[in-house]
Amino acid sequence: MVDFDPSAAPDSTRPTVTVVGAVSSPRSVRVTDLMAMRSVAVEDSTACDGEAPTSRWSGVPVGTILDRASPRSGAGHALVRSADPEFACGFALDRLRDALLAVCVDGDPIPADRGGPVRLIPPDADCWERVKRVSRIDVLEHPPGDADTARELALGE
Template sequence: MSGLEVHDVPDGVDPDAWHLDVTGAVASELTFDREDLRALPVETFTADFTCVEGWVAEDLSWRGVRVGDVLDRAAPTAAASHALVHAMDGEYACSFPLNDLADAVLALELDGAALPVEHGGPARLVPTGEADCWESVKWVAELTVTESAPEDADTAESIALSRVG
């Protein structure tokens, strides 16, 4: 399959119970299951994945939905500017400006197969622009839209970078 490194799957990750919540500064808070996401327009793109740990997984083919299509259904408020992307484990989250996040893909497949849990399945955030590898959030379970940039303490940069040694 892919050349992505595998890290332990946290105890709080249960692919059978997975769903995606869109909450916060939106007109309609929503919950999506796998079938709801599959009903949205599907995107496929191929890219290398470069990690700050020094390894590269080449030519990964990601397939999923644009985060912008998910957010459009929830209708962020006029004052909304950012979102926190939360992992299912309840600890890991990354902050993004909404404009950058809209172009990211919520990947459901990798290299033509369902995204395995050890690689972030059932849904992994894959930024399509300039981003650090730790911003590719595994096990995405919630998008919390905010009206200001979240504080550094709200994000998982320190958790991610503690793995680099």
């Protein structure tokens, strides 16, 4: 993976999550917009190895943002991209709908070193599926194939 400087992640006034691809209404959503929406909270640990404390993550269900973008009838998959250009994780669209676009952890905005400003928190996820610094969701009609780099990069395969 290339060296990625999380401090260079976009600020809260710029579009930080864009939904594109097999949708009728592509969208860009700023962190401030996400913070203003109805929030949901979950308890989750984001560690890949060993025990780690559980944190309270809050934000907006991905389904809320997907509904606004109106996925086309043939869309069944998505690729969630990080601001790190080499990292992306594929999901079935139905599973992704239940994930959280978190903007706060333990009541505060998510710092860059914890994956902010926006972090994906899917239910019952493997560690590589908790995408840090979410920048884009590509809605797809087919599985993403080789573009899904998350597991390989996270586990060093």
